Amino acid sequence: MSITLELPPHIEALLHQRAEATGQDIQHTALAVLTLGLSLKDDDFFAALEGIQQGLKDFDQGHFSSLEAFIVEQNQKHGLALEP
16 A cells, blocks of 8 residues: 655654664654554553654753753662663
8 A cells, every 4th residue: 555645844854864763764664653653542642742742842942951961860860870
């Protein structure tokens, strides 16, 4: 079956970045993303989607921290000893 989708440029760029990062072709990556999204229960899917949208909005507004800061926060919050 063949479906043609018109993706917003930023979504297409993210898809290409994910494909490059994983060494997969774009079609395989798109199928994996769709499969994952469609396998979630409705509540989980919409909660994940809301979290992703909020994260993208925060990032666009410059509200983000470094990986090192995140690791420090998680270590303190959960009593972990992760290293950056």
